Amino acid sequence: MTNQWTDIGQSDCVLIFGSNCAENHPIAMKWVLRAKEKGGTIIHVDPRFTRTSAKADIYAPLRSGTDVALLGGMIKYLLEKDMIFKDYVLHYTNAAFIVNEKYDFKDGLFSGYNSEKRVYDKSSWVFEKDEKGIPKRDTTLQHPRCVYQLLKKHYARYDLDTVSSITGTPKADLIKVYEAYAATGKPDKVGTILYSMGWTQHTIGSQIIRTGSIVQLLLGNVGMAGGGVNAMRGESNVQGVTDMYLFHILPGYLPSPNASHDSVAKYNEVFTPKTADPMSVNWWANRPKYIASLLKSFFGENATKENDFGYGWLPKLDVGQNASWLYLFDDMFNGKISGFICLGMNPACSSPNADKARKALEKLDWLVDIDLFENETSSFWKGPGMDPKKIKTEVFLLPAASSVEKEGSITNSGRVLQWRYKAQEPIGDTKPDGQIVHELYVRVRDLYAKEGGILPDPILKLKWDYAKEGKVDFHTVAKEVNGYFLEDIAEHPVDKKAYKKGTLVPTFVYLLADGRTSCGNWIYSGSYTEAGNMTARRDKSDPTGVGLFSKWGWSWPVNRRIIYNRASVDLDGNPWDPKRAVIKWDGTKWVGDVPDGPAPPMGLTGGKYPFIMKPDGVASIFGPGLADGPFPEHYEPLECPIEKNPLSSQRVNPATPIFKGELDKFTTCDPKFPFVATTYRLAEHWQTGLMTRYQPWLVEAEPQMFVELSVELAKLRGIKSGDRVTIASPRGKMWAVAMVTNRIKPFNVAGQTVHLVGMTWHYGWLVPKDGGDSSNILTPSIGDANTLIPEYKVFLVNVMKEERPKVEKKPEPKAVPKK
């Protein structure tokens, strides 16, 4: 999130879009309602009328997967009615920049498309530059190729009739949403967008978020208290663990190197953005300091200038290799992976096309599963349709300690790290996950030390000194993540002060590219310093009064609570809205939140642009960074109920890779699967339900798999609430109990009636008894063009009433031996 949960209460208009906040982030809803109590408007846009809708002032239904169409219509509305925040747009975004004349967009395709490879050559998605190399601007916004005019042209097609025919949202509802949200375009008004998996889990997920960001920029809502673009993240530490790793990123969002980056110098050359504009801070120019400090944290004294800080030991992807989830399971299914470590996840239920994932597990030689409970992944070999005798996979199921049986920090959605203390010793033979990792590492290291093997160096030369009497000290780890001075520094280039070897760096500003500092994750630098463990702070003071609570825990980066906060002030550093000041220039320095850099505001001498992470210093309305276009465009979900995309000849996102394996079955406009299905979560269960399905209190509240369908569809199919029904997709079928509600209504899409059904994915065959299975048996193995996040939110199904089948006589799952 750009902002904090606690400043949502400052908002004049909260647009909850692609989220059922009341159910999935219940306590966040407290802050939404606080905004409402102060007179703010709550808007909810969602395929279903949910508990969130019930608290909203305006509810607008939309067909799942058509979010870009609805938001594109909002962009058109804002531009046409001239309701944008002009000063903000002109100075703080690239609206005035002139785009290369070769850039084009025709019938759903941007310039540079290669239909064979389904990728774009993005060389025309660039700005024209002046003789100094700075993007050319037209501050009158009249140039036909300036971003503002191209934006206007791009969304001219998104008129109310077209949008309504795509989204199924009644025109009157569209207007209500547009009017209410457009009202936040005034300098002293602010609106926030809260989204969640309803935006990310689509083949155009990243572009939905981009559309929301463009709306926020046009209205000047980014950087403000009560504003921003807020990804309400799922898991308790999904933010923190993303900060640490994914296949494509090293800690702190440093890109994972590929085979063409053969040295640190080459890596830095490729990944360090440049700017010719002296007013742009271009913070990523510091990247060389972060990669050098990271390598020092990895390999300690074994990382030397002579060996390029051990850079060669880091694994490199092949150029173009994608190792994300869908590819991982595709490779596993195809027998290319022999070993699998699964820590605290349940892919047998959470993977899209779950049967493919379950079958993939059969191809493994060994599986190490670390969890609190026995689960459908560890026990896939005794699941439905499996014959244990034929499954060779060895499984090691290791018992993990719970979150109150160890200590350490987690990072919430607002980037705030909070320290959790140990309340009791781990039960039985359980161990903290980090302790298990430590013990595994030590065993592997000792084995390589004893026996040798292929390239043992990265393992043997790893710096690993966390344990005291065999137990990991998590404070030692937290300090390594923060970073150290590794040598005495007589006069630091930043402040000319002296720093002692072995002391903790105060912030990442002090990191160096020459090997004299270490830092495990540069954005966490400052979290554990010589002043102590910042993440353990519990001071509730809030001098800004806008809900920043700056001394509670610690937020990355450098305890900044609202990122892009330099955009919350005018060119002279005065808050656009003095009532909700986040920062303010007092003539010599900034006061309030930690600003995005200490330089003066851009209108004053020595001033800098506000968006310091962008090479051009401004926010991107024209965003050439994504795989599928510099402006978001509506494409239909892979499985959609209509023959043709009303906006172009491109039905599906042209840049999304499509899997073609034997189990990757898809369909569209198929009378065998006439209904749109979507998946969602409930307050009482957690993700695949593994942590909650063993809890009697929660199972009593939500005992088994159901499918939610409209009164109209129920009538059509002769289904009543409580009936047991079969739901089938091209990938599989399953049973669920029908729940007929008024919360779902049929959509009128391009003149035809489209029915939606909704399902949770909280259940699995193992527990509770007769609880049903995961709806991911039905979902497709297809993902977003940029992130490859699966399209869990839209797929086609059939729903049929079934005679209650004969109860299958299968042995009870073997009880887990007790301590």
Next chain:
Amino acid sequence: MSMKITRRTFLKISGATTAGTLMGGLGFDLSPAEIYAQELRIKGAKETTTVCCYCSVGCGVIVHTDAKGKVINTEGDPDHPISEGSLCAKGMALYQLITNKDRLSKVLYRAPNSSKWETKSWNWALSEIAKRIKKSRDASFVEKNDKGQMVNRTNGIAAVGSCHINNEEAWLYGKFLRSLGLVYIEHEARL
């Protein structure tokens, strides 16, 4: 400061003042029996703060442990600026997660083609897993790719998870996996 009186603040204040005066002064009346009953379960218990393990709001939770160090209660932390003492249904049930009778407490092993779990020691499991890791890694390790570029990776082992672990644990896990040469490193953020 908010003058909402929760049991926690009530007990705090009543420790320093006489209960009778306090009740009159604050204009509310809890039956003394009710207070006693509420207090009993956690009387003398140690309080430890934690953050809820489910969603990313980051609500504060207080964990009560008895003299033997066992968790006997969990409840919302009223001093927490985000949650202000509130918790959702799952957060409220945290006690039942921690003290759940079905939690794994032993290392389990399923042999190839077997239809049952066997209980094993950590020592055995860790050394066996280390051997498997080494075998898979050595068999699949690629030092140079087809183009002759140095890649030093294995595509033969994959690892996923977990957004439930602490930052420090995630640092260790990521460092460990990359030292082995893994590139298939994914977690819940991709789903």
